[in-house]
Amino acid sequence: MTEEQKWDYILKLEEELLLGGVMLSEWTTFLAKDAEIAFCSGAYLSSILSSQAAIESHLRYDHFDPTKTKGWTFYNLIEKSQLDSGLKADLHELRKYRNKWVHVNDPSDDNDLLSRPDYFEKELADFAKTTIRTMLKTLYDNPFI
Numbered sequence: 001m002t003e004e005q006k007w008d009y010i011l012k013l014e015e016e017l018l019l020g021g022v023m024l025s026e027w028t029t030f031l032a033k034d035a036e037i038a039f040c041s042g043a044y045l046s047s048i049l050s051s052q053a054a055i056e057s058h059l060r061y062d063h064f065d066p067t068k069t070k071g072w073t074f075y076n077l078i079e080k081s082q083l084d085s086g087l088k089a090d091l092h093e094l095r096k097y098r099n100k101w102v103h104v105n106d107p108s109d110d111n112d113l114l115s116r117p118d119y120f121e122k123e124l125a126d127f128a129k130t131t132i133r134t135m136l137k138t139l140y141d142n143p144f145i
Contacts, residue, residue, distance in 0.1 A: 001129075003040050003041065003042075006039060006040040007040055009129070009132075010036055010039075010040070010132060010136075013132065013133055013136050014136065014140075017133075017136050017137055017140045018136075018140045018143070019140070019143050020143030020144055020145040021143060021144050021145070022139065022140055022142070022143050022144070023062070023144070024058065024061075024062075024139060025057060025058070025061040027057045027061070028054050028057040028058045028061060028139065031050050031051075031053045031054035031057055032050075032051070032054040032135060032136075032139060034046075034050045034054075035047050035048075035050035035051040035053075035054055035131075035132065035135060036132065038050055038128075039128050039129070039132050042125075044121070044124035044125050044127070044128035045101060045124055045128075047128040047131065047132065048094070048097070048098060048101070048124070048127060048128050048131050049098065049101075049102070051094070051128075051131045051132060051134070051135040052074065052094055052095070052098050052131075054135055054139070055074075055091065055094075055134075055135055055138045055139070056074050056077060058138060058139050059077040059078070059081055059138075060077065062142060063077075063081045063082065063083075064077070064080070064081075074091075074095050075092075075095060078091045078092060078095065083138070083141060087134075087137055087138060087141065090134045090137070091134065091138065094131055094134055097127055
């Protein structure tokens with residue numbers, strides 16, 4: 001996808017998923033915008049990480065009292081939220097995928113990454129596209145009319 005096609009993809013998602021007004025914190029808005037810019041620029045891992053951060057910020061802001069969730073993991077936020085089970089499953093998939101990249105067991109074990117960079121780039125691109133959708137579904141989950 002070209003950069004323009006990626007922005008069109010995001011616009012189509014917003015048209016599909018935004019069914020009313022939403023209230024987002026400034027932190028969530030900043031992180032979501034950063035995730036979208038990273039995605040459209042081809043910084044796929046950055047997009048995935050920023051999307052997860054935007055979702056976590058939103059869950060703390062919209063679903064919980066932030067002072068009572070201090071120390072909660074992303075897993076706890078997902079599990080204790082009132083989101084439907086399908087969206088929770090998508091968020092757990094995001095959490096596990098993100099963990100694979102953030103918590104590398106042995107950074108010196110890089111033979112696979114070095115021998116198949118195109119494979120990993122495509123995998124990240126595909127997952128970033130899915131993650132943008134998951135982020136917007138989460139951010140737009142509780143609209144007011």
